[in-house]
Amino acid sequence: MTTSSERAPDPRPARTRAAIFTAARELSAADGEVTVNxxxxxxxxxxxxxxxxxxxLDDLMRAMLQEMFDAAWKRGRANGxxxxxxxxxxxxxxxxxxVAYVERHHAFLRGALDWKSTRRTYxxxxxxxxxxxxEALRRMPEHLPxxxxxxxxxxxxxxxxxAHAEHWLLSTEQAAQxxxxxDATELLETILAAAPSWYTGIGPEEPIDAAGLLASTRTYGEDDDAETPEAGAR
Structure with missing residues (x-):
């Protein structure tokens, strides 16, 4: 006999959460007004x-962003x-x-800029x-100013x-429409060039292989996305 402790968890809360995520993504991408109603x-x-x-809405945005980035951070930490x-x-x-995630989720993120939420999300x-x-800075004490x-x-x-990511989302709105x-290669190059050289390890005159870096991370989270409400949000 199966005991209550051995029963599978109720799938309904997860389905409700997934439906809300999907609704938020679709309304944002379609320039629809995103309210609780x-x-x-x-x-x-x-x-x-x-x-x-x-x-x-702030809490919803936080949860969606967290889910979008979790797979990438996990894989990145494994490499690190x-x-x-x-x-x-x-x-x-x-x-x-x-940058790869901003590029992939640009429709949702661009629409989310117009949500009637507070500055708390930002x-x-x-x-x-x-x-x-x-976390990264603590691993490089010899380089810190x-x-x-x-x-x-x-x-x-x-x-x-x-700031650069938000500018890219707004400046590419017409192209997306x-x-x-x-292609967010230019965004990555700008961010790397603007970051301290002691932090990125890229000298002021050194070339930046933004295209190669971006290509190596574009697949991060794809397998997870196929099984989550964020699938198709690119």
């Missing part, structure tokens, strides 16, 4: 069901843990992973990126990274 209607769930999973993977290569790879994203850069502190350095790098296939 619109999301609930599109997902075929009640407002109460929405709020049983998320406190609001290898003894023969230099810290500067790990850092450049991290920037490339972020701050959550900034803190997430800051934490990742802090005397000031400011590590978290301040990481926050500055994150702000630069996100015209059905053009977007």
């Amino acid at each position: 619109a999301l609930a209607k599109r997902a075929g769930v009640s407002r109460a069901a929405f709020y049983s999973h998320f406190t609001g 843990s290898k003894g023969d993977y230099p810290i500067h290569a790990h850092i450049r790879h991290g920037f490339a992973m972020m 701050m959550i994203l900034t803190e997430t990126f800051t934490a990742l850069h802090v 005397a000031r400011p502190d590590i978290e301040s350095i990481a926050r500055g790098i994150s702000g630069n990274e996100l 015209d059905g053009e296939e977007l």
Whole structure:
């Protein structure tokens, strides 16, 4: 006899969450107004069901972004843990992973810029990126400047990274609407060039192989996406 502790978990909460993610992605990509009412209607769930999973649009955005990046960070950390993977290569790879995800999810991310949410979403994203850069900075103490502190350095790098990503999303809006296939190589090159050379390991006059870096990370998370509500969000 199967006991209650051996029963499979109830799949309904996961299905509801997936339906809300899909609704948010579709409304954003279609330039539809993203509100709790619109999301609930599109997902075929009640407002109460929405709020049983998320406190609001900011919380939903945080969850979607976290899910989108998790697979890439996991794979990137696996590479970074290898003894023969230099810290500067790990850092450049991290920037490339972020840009690859912006490129792949551009329709959703561009639409999400118009969500009726607060600045909290941007701050959550900034803190997430800051934490990742802090992790990298702590692995290269011999390269750190005397000031400011590590978290301040990481926050500055994150702000630069996100500002350029947002600019790229807005500047490519018309091309995306015209059905053009977007290429974020220039975005990656700009971010790497703007980041401190002691952090990226790229000298001021050195060429930046942004195309090669981006190509090496474009497949990150594809297998996971095929099984999650983010599949097809490119």
